[in-house]
Amino acid sequence: MKSKLEDLFEWQLRVTGCPEHVREYRFDAVRRWRFDFAWPERLFAVEIDGGEYVQGRHMRSAGARADNVKMNTAAAQGWTVHRWTGSQVKSGQAVAATEAFLLHRQSGTVAPT
Numbered sequence: 001m002k003s004k005l006e007d008l009f010e011w012q013l014r015v016t017g018c019p020e021h022v023r024e025y026r027f028d029a030v031r032r033w034r035f036d037f038a039w040p041e042r043l044f045a046v047e048i049d050g051g052e053y054v055q056g057r058h059m060r061s062a063g064a065r066a067d068n069v070k071m072n073t074a075a076a077q078g079w080t081v082h083r084w085t086g087s088q089v090k091s092g093q094a095v096a097a098t099e100a101f102l103l104h105r106q107s108g109t110v111a112p113t
Helices: 004-016 061-076 086-091 093-107
Strands: 022-026 034-039 044-049 080-085
Touching (some): 004 034, 004 044, 004 086, 044 093, 086 093
16 A cells, blocks of 8 residues: 555655665565565565554554564565655655665675664
């Protein structure tokens, strides 16, 4: 499901000239899990977690547990996943870190943490 935060992040990706991404990328053949944004050839994905201030799904225990299973499965498949809150998207922190990671991943070096 698309959100305004995801639309903003996508706009930021385009403005900064980040490599082309896939939105709502289904990464697991068994489960119906999707990443909000993915660069499949780089095994890199971004998840935007809304509800930061209103205790949305990602912030409650059942949602957090389900997210942990999803993220651990993705890691076992070799994916690197960055998760960002709405305030991090709005501030530009999320897109700046994504751009830096993609640049380092492209050059074959490890991105700084």
